[in-house]
Amino acid sequence: MRSGVEAAWAVLEELTDPEIPVISLRELGILRDVRQAADGLEVVITPTYSGCPAMGQIEDDVKATLARAGIAARVVTQLAPAWTTDWMTEAGKEKLRAYGIAPPHQTPAGSNVVRFISKPAAAETVPCPHCGSARTVESSHFGSTACKALYKCLDCQEPFDYFKPY
Amino acid sequence: MSAAIDYLLHLADNALVLGQRNAEWCGHGPILEEDIALSNVSLDLIGQARLLYQLVATLKGGDCTEDKLAYFRETHEFRNYTLLELPHHGPLSGYAQSDLDYGTTIVRNFLYSALMALLWEALEKSANADLAAIAAKSLKEVRYHLRHSRDWLVRLGDGTDESHARVQASLDHLFPYTQEFWVQSPAEAAAIAAGIGVDVTTLRADWDAIVDAALAEATLQRPAVGGYVTEGKRGIHSEHLGFLLAEMQSLARAHPNGVW
Ligand SMILES: [Zn+2]
Numbered sequence: 001m002r003s004g005v006e007a008a009w010a011v012l013e014e015l016t017d018p019e020i021p022v023i024s025l026r027e028l029g030i031l032r033d034v035r036q037a038a039d040g041l042e043v044v045i046t047p048t049y050s051g052c053p054a055m056g057q058i059e060d061d062v063k064a065t066l067a068r069a070g071i072a073a074r075v076v077t078q079l080a081p082a083w084t085t086d087w088m089t090e091a092g093k094e095k096l097r098a099y100g101i102a103p104p105h106q107t108p109a110g111s112n113v114v115r116f117i118s119k120p121a122a123a124e125t126v127p128c129p130h131c132g133s134a135r136t137v138e139s140s141h142f143g144s145t146a147c148k149a150l151y152k153c154l155d156c157q158e159p160f161d162y163f164k165p166y
Numbered sequence: 167m168s169a170a171i172d173y174l175l176h177l178a179d180n181a182l183v184l185g186q187r188n189a190e191w192c193g194h195g196p197i198l199e200e201d202i203a204l205s206n207v208s209l210d211l212i213g214q215a216r217l218l219y220q221l222v223a224t225l226k227g228g229d230c231t232e233d234k235l236a237y238f239r240e241t242h243e244f245r246n247y248t249l250l251e252l253p254h255h256g257p258l259s260g261y262a263q264s265d266l267d268y269g270t271t272i273v274r275n276f277l278y279s280a281l282m283a284l285l286w287e288a289l290e291k292s293a294n295a296d297l298a299a300i301a302a303k304s305l306k307e308v309r310y311h312l313r314h315s316r317d318w319l320v321r322l323g324d325g326t327d328e329s330h331a332r333v334q335a336s337l338d339h340l341f342p343y344t345q346e347f348w349v350q351s352p353a354e355a356a357a358i359a360a361g362i363g364v365d366v367t368t369l370r371a372d373w374d375a376i377v378d379a380a381l382a383e384a385t386l387q388r389p390a391v392g393g394y395v396t397e398g399k400r401g402i403h404s405e406h407l408g409f410l411l412a413e414m415q416s417l418a419r420a421h422p423n424g425v426w
Contacts, residue, residue, distance in 0.1 A: 050303050051213025079217070080299035082306065140199035141314045146206040146307075150199065166306050 004041050004071065008034045011069040012043065018057045019145065022099045029087025030058060032078060041073035046083045048166070049146045085166045097129045102151065102162040126162045128153035138162075170294055171222055172245070173357035175235070176399050178218035179246035181304075182236060183407070184278060185211030186414050188271065190254060196268050203314055207275065210307040217300045237418035241408045245353065248398035249274060249343035251407040257339040258332075269322055269333035273340050276315035280376045281347055282308045284369040293361035316380050323384025334386055341389040346396045347373075353399070 012034070015025050025031040025045070033044040043062055047055050059075055066073050085104035088096075093103035105124055125134045133155035143150040148161040189208040195201025219232035256270030286308055289301035322333040348367055350358075357363025381388050396404070418424070 047213075047303070049210055049213060049307060050217055050300075051209035051211070053209065079303060080295070082299065082302040084306075140203060141310060141317070142199070142203035142206040144202070146209055164310065 003036075004073075005034050005036055007069070008041060008043060008066065008071050008073055011065055011071065012062065015061060015065050018054050018061065020096070020099065020101065022095045023092050025058060025062070027089045027092030027095070029083060029085075029089075031062070034073070037074075041071065042076050043073050044076050044078050046078050048083050051146065083166070085163065096163060100129050100160055101148070102126050102129045102160060104163045104165045107165040126151055128156060128158065129160055130158045131156040136160075169353070169356035169360045170297075170362050171225055172353035173363045174218050174222045174225075174297065176245040176351070176353055178215045178222065178235070179244045180250055180278075180282075181211045181218065182215035183244065183246040183410065184250040184274075185209075185215060186410055187250065187252075187254065188275070191266065191271065194266055200268070204271070207311050207314065210304075210311065214300065214304045214307070217303070218297075221296050221300070233418060237415045241403055241411055242401045244403065244407060244411070245351075245399050245401060246407075247278075247343070247346050248396035248404050249340060249346065250278065251398065251404060251410055252340070252343070253406055257335040267332070267336065268318075269329070270336040270340065272315050272318040272322065273333060273336040275311060276319050276380065277340060277344055277377070279308050279312035279315055280373055280380075281344075281366070281369070283312050283376075284372050285364060285366060288364040288369065292363070297362060312376075319380055319386075320384045323381070323386040330385065333384070337381075337386055338389045342391045342393060343396055345391055346399065349395055351397075351399045 012031060013024065013026060015031070017023055017025060017028055017030070020028075028048075030045055030048060031043070032046050033042075035042050035044070043066065045058065045062065055077075059077070062075050084107055086107055088104065096103045105126075126136050126138075127134050128136050128151075131153060133153055135154040136151050137154065138149055139152050139159070140150040142148075143161045147163060147166065149164050150159060151162050152159050185208045188204050188211065191201060191204040192208070193201065195204060215236070216232055219235045222235060223230040223232055252270075252274070254266045254268075254271050256267050256273075258267050258270075283305065286301045286305035290298050290305065292298045292301065319333065322329040324330070348370060350365070350367070354363055354366070358365050378388065396402075398404070398407070
């Protein structure tokens with residue numbers, strides 16, 4: 001007999017992001033934990049960007065998935081520690097690339113503000129997810145969503161999104 | 167408790183008012199990429215405001231909600247810096263073909279983001295754990311706002327004669343409003359005493375360094391400041407905030423408790 005925690009993980013495992021439907025919430029690091037609290041099961045999610053419009057949908061999707069499986073659980077939103085793209089799994093990053101989104105680099109060590117701005121955004125190579133070329137340029141800091149920047153490949157000429165380190 | 171609430175409202179109102187201002191570019195950006203960028207910056211700011219209002223609502227208890235704080239307070243109850251409520255026409259008032267001057271938008275976002283990048287970084291150590299958590303998230307976001315506005319500041323300043331003159335005029339117009347950053351309000355003093363807030367004057371040298379380096383790269387002159395120091399964070403606002411709030415609050419007030 002499986003525990004409630006295992007059963008919840010099993011149904012939530014495949015639940016994907018509403019905006020990037022090839023990657024699961026677990027691979028993105030949004031689904032943080034399923035735990036047995038004193039008064040029932042708790043599913044812990046963490047928001048990505050503060051204003052990410054998908055968060056409401058994600059919470060609804062989690063609740064609907066649990067309800068469909070007949071699992072009673074509370075969804076808890078937890079801010080700390082703050083979500084980071086470093087939590088994205090390697091398998092998840094590979095799925096992003098296959099989908100045409102360049103996966104995020106590791107976040108720079110330390111969060112020192114003065115160092116962050118002095119380093120040009122283009123200093124790091126972002127390989128093209130279509131042809132693999134390293135000859136790419138950033139066309140805009142913000143792409144189709146706050147979490148992505150817009151890039152262009154100088155070899156295959158295709159534009160693409162880069163999931164920014166957060 | 168009250169020290170925390172007043173301070174959180176100052177931070178939240180800053181984010182909401184600038185988020186609302188930047189959102190005025192949605193559908194009107196000078197180029198598509200910038201339209202999208204400003205909308206994304208707005209989303210981040212409004213998201214930060216929501217987290218802060220939710221925290222205030224929890225602390226206040228009763229029937230207080232984030233929506234009540236955003237939509238049902240009056241002008242004098244808002245605690246944002248005056249800088250953030252000014253219209254986008256900036257120094258071109260009466261001359262601009264449009265009410266939206268992108269140089270003014272960029273200069274304001276740069277001056278504010280430079281401050282908030284430093285302030286959120288310092289607030290990660292706030293004695294209020296919930297505020298520290300919001301600060302950690304907001305810091306990740308404001309660094310991109312700072313990078314975006316700084317890049318455009320350099321591009322416009324070190325651009326054509328026209329873009330240089332216009333962005334210098336925006337800078338001359340907006341820079342005096344930054345004096346408000348450095349004059350402590352009673353709410354800030356109380357929050358600092360409680361270990362919740364940060365004394366922004368301790369961040370001034372770093373802010374100056376960020377600003378001066380960017381202005382030098384942009385070939386812009388740092389304006390001399392003096393004269394009247396605005397007091398938006400004490401609830402004493404320019405005539406512009408009322409119009410901004412009227413537009414932002416009208417829907418919620420016409421349909422209280424509306425759901426869709
Ligand atoms: Zn390519």
